[in-house]
Amino acid sequence: MLDFVQAADGLSELATAATSDAAQFEEQRMRKDEITKLVDSGLDELNDALKKGQSDHLTRLFAVMARFTHYSFNNCLLIAQQNPDATRVLGFHGWRKLGRTVRKGEKGIGITAPIAYRKEKTDDQSMEIRGFRVVHVFDIEQTEGDELPSFKQPTGDxxxxxxxxxxxxxxxxxxxxxxxxxxxxxxxxxxxxxxxxxxxxxxxxxxxxxxxxxxxxxxxxxxxxxxxxxxxxxxxxxxxxxxxxxxxxxxxxxxxxxxxxxxxxxxxxxxxxxxxxxxxxxxxxxxxxxxxxxxxxxxxxxxx
Incomplete structure (x- = not known):
């Protein structure tokens, strides 16, 4: 499938990404307040560009949204600000599961993932969201290793x-x-x-x-x-x-x-x-x- 249905990508992968044991990435981790400021600044920049009659900024953002439709708008905005050319992203462990490793010194893309808990006093396995955490993902161009399996691609027809x-x-x-x-x-x-x-x-x-x-x-x-x-x-x-x-x-x-x-x-x-x-x-x-x-x-x- 296309990027919006990537294998091994999802909430569990995002949650795992936040607990990476790769020490070389620890100093590069973004905090919640930094993520919030980045979202706010990105939205302000977009709004300012539109006020000036410049829609190119929005068109470029739409291109990122088209590649990552399984992500929220805020996360698409974060990806667009940090690595607008990204095409497929996973966390550190997600890439390892696919036989690829993040190259040393690469800076992760900070996005958010929900913190899910099993609902109390219920017999089912349903979960509820109780906030968000900052996680880091990496574009495929930041990795090396095994060739990825070929995913089904739309025909473009x-x-x-x-x-x-x-x-x-x-x-x-x-x-x-x-x-x-x-x-x-x-x-x-x-x-x-x-x-x-x-x-x-x-x-x-x-x-x-x-x-x-x-x-x-x-x-x-x-x-x-x-x-x-x-x-x-x-x-x-x-x-x-x-x-x-x-x-x-x-x-x-x-x-x-x-x-x-x-x-x-x-x-x-x-x-x-x-x-x-x-x-x-x-x-x-x-x-x-x-x-x-x-x-x-x-x-x-x-x-x-």
Whole structure:
């Protein structure tokens, strides 16, 4: 699988990484307060860039988010600040399990991992989160050793994902239809229904399907409408999800520019919440696209 479903990566690996017995890395460990400051400074830098009308900073961050959709937005932000070119990361012990070792003198990438405890007074094995800890991971370029097994990679072909995306939409009890829409309208969602302009190219159709699916997951099913973001932010979030998912699938489908500048509305807190929603929704869609069982072909709408 791609980086967002890396073998040997997960909460247990992150927790193990924090207890590394590699003495040469001890002096390089980051503290919680340093991590907090790094997140805050990264968000401020992003917000400042957007205020100045510069969306390149955000686009580069989206590239990191596309490679690490199984991570939280904060951790993607931390990776982007410390090693923006990272492609696959694991902790010290995680790499050892794969037959690779971290080269001496390499500096770890500080991120956070949840501290999980078994719930008290319950008979099941469920866990609850009681805070976070700082752990350190290393990019594959910081390691040496055995060649990694070849993971299944997305094809980078729109056709390979069009039907699966349509099937995913239908599996969520969302009606999918193709119709002639007014000029300039590629599609829309309306609480349980997605309508796509007929006759679109495969690339544009996939981008529009992902955009409208993001609307359904992020906005149309929102119970508390008082918490709903502005229309501008909703549109930008949906376009950003399509962008991140497309990049993660190795597609050039969603590379067209979007008006990311309006995402923040000049408010760092609004920006942070929006980015968290984008990352969570992107990860959900990618996970389901990569792992879902194929549905009968007649379940999805047929484009005209």
């Amino acid at each position: 729109c056709n390979a994902w069009l039907e699966r995306t349509e099937q995913l939409i239908v599996s969520k009890d969302i009606e999918l239809r193709y119709e002639e829409l007014k000029r300039g309208c590629y599609g829309y969602s309306a609480k349980g229904k997605i309508v796509i302009q007929s006759g679109l190219s495969d690339a544009k159709r996939l981008a529009t399907l992902l955009h409208e699916l993001a609307h359904e997951l992020l906005h149309q099913r929102q119970v508390d409408l008082s918490e709903s973001p502005s229309r501008t932010i909703r549109e930008t979030e949906a376009e950003a999800v399509a962008h991140v998912v497309g990049r993660a699938l190795g597609l050039e489908t969603c590379e067209h520019s979007a008006d990311y500048i309006h995402l923040h509305q000049g408010d760092s807190e609004v920006l942070a919440k929006s980015m968290q929603r984008i990352q969570k929704c992107s990860g959900q869609i990618l996970s389901e696209l990569m792992n879902a069982e194929p549905l009968p072909t007649e379940s999805a709408a047929t484009p005209t």
